[in-house]
Amino acid sequence: MTTVSWTENDTQRTARWRSENAAPAPTGIVVITDDIAADKALRIARRGSSLLWRGDFQNARQLMRALDRRLEKRESRTPQASEPGEIFLANRKARAQRAAILGKILIPLEPDYTISLRRAPDTRAACAHAYGPPVDGPNAEHNNSAGEPNAAAGVETLVSLPELLGVISAYEWHRKGVEVAALGARIHPAHGVFTPTRDEYIDLVADAPWPQGLDHPVVWDIGTGTGVLAAVLVKRGAREVVATDISPRAVQCARENVERLGLADRVRVVEADLWPTGGQRADVVVCNPPWIPGRPTSALEQGIYDPGSDMLHRFLGELPDHLTPRGEGWLILSDLAEHLGLRTRDELVARIADAGLTIAGQHETTPRHPRAADSSDPLHAARALERTILWRLAVRTAPTA
Structure with a gap:
């Protein structure tokens, strides 16, 4: 973990730098408190310095919101693109620039993950969930389950305020879980693992008919994430499900979910880059790629x-x-990329054919998430046309002579 340094009250200070998004460590740190004006803070951040907050925690959140409003206002004066793809790329670039500025507000974490600021929440459980447990003992360092070093005792750690708020939010999702109607139960996502809040694709998997003659198939769930689809597939009659993911965090998350649901005897979760090893084949292979x-x-x-x-x-x-x-x-895939001009339907169909596959059927649904109906969204025109599609693909057989 990288160490950063700065001068505070005429004293040289050091701390560890943590960023789950691989943001570069601060190269210049200015200590600020409650009396700083938002415009001044924005000028400092725009010059490239980070802002180490030593005031009231809730005031830090207010400062972040004030900076966000100013950045959003400036964006609104920028000429807008006209093509959906250009709007998407410009919107994403603007969001990244705003995130970079807001991420310059830094919060200090004590070695036990407490925040020694006024009106600060208790972040110990949330940070332990995201970063691994703090280490007892001076200068000790061990790796957490994701292979990353834990915080060492006696050393302060700096994190960006937006990341810390994300850690707190992710822990609440993990603690409370997400109700999945197709399961009649909750799935508990982990920090850094995509939360299955868009349930229309889950319903597609729950309702699509099995291949003819395969009433209790062996199924693989590729890129399982939280394990939600693996659980749905078992609930609807799969004899066995092998769920894979390249992310160690996702693998651990999926294992915990299937165990919590009492399905561990029929769902095996393995860490793999797409395919399970061993040379076996599956009757149904489900994949919900990005x-x-x-x-x-x-x-x-x-x-x-x-x-x-x-x-x-x-x-x-x-x-x-x-x-x-x-x-x-x-294959579960939204066609939003098509409406944004980032991929065409013809390109997808050609890829399917080139792989030696044929389309055995399609099932589609309309997204139900709030942004689909938000007319203020810059991408509303594309989102209004979006469909989520389950493509049923079979191996193309050679014609008989």
Whole structure:
């Protein structure tokens, strides 16, 4: 973990720098308190310095909101693009720039993850969930379950305020869980694992018919995340589900969820880059890849953005080698990228055909999330047309002579 230094009250200080989004460590730190004006704070941040907050915690949140309003106001004066794809890219760039400025507000964490600021919440459980437990003993350091070093005793850690608020929010999702109607139960996401709040794709998997003659199939869930689809597949009659994910956090999260649901005897969760090892084949292979071609900027965005559609293309290209003769691949994909001009339907269909696959059926639904009906959203025109589609893919057989 990187160490940063600054001068405070004529004393040289050091602390550890933590960023789950791999943001670079601050190169200049200015200590600020409650009396700073938002315009002055914005000028300091725009010059590249970070703002170490030593005042009231709730006032730090108010400062962040004030900076966000100013940045949003300036964005509104920028000429708007006209094409959906250009609007999307400009909007994403603007959000990234705003996030970079807001991320310069820093909060100090004590070695036990407490915040020694007035009106600060108790963040110990939330930080332990995201970062791993704090370490007892001077200068001790061990790795957490994600392979990252824990905080060492006696050393302050600096984190950005937006990240800390995200850690707190993620812990609340984890603690309370997300109700999944298709399960009749709650799924508990972990920090850094995509939360299944868009339930229309879950319903597609719950309702799609099994391939003919395969009433209790062996199913693989590729990129399982929280394990929600693996649980749904078992509930609806799969004989066995193997769920894979490349993220150790997702694997641990999925294991905890299937154990909590009492399904561990029929769901095996393994860490893998797409496919389970061992040479077996599956009757149904389900994959819900990231829906938008693009580069993620955080662990959470890995569930949304797929650079060059790499995961999608690999899944399609390698799927025939992993299906039983009567098996199907179920690809769950939003067509939002098509409406944004980032991918065409013809390109997707051509990829399916080039992989030696044929389309055995399609099931689609209209998204139900709030942004689909938000006319103030810059991408409203594209979102209003969006459909979530389950593509049923089978291996194309050679014609008989």
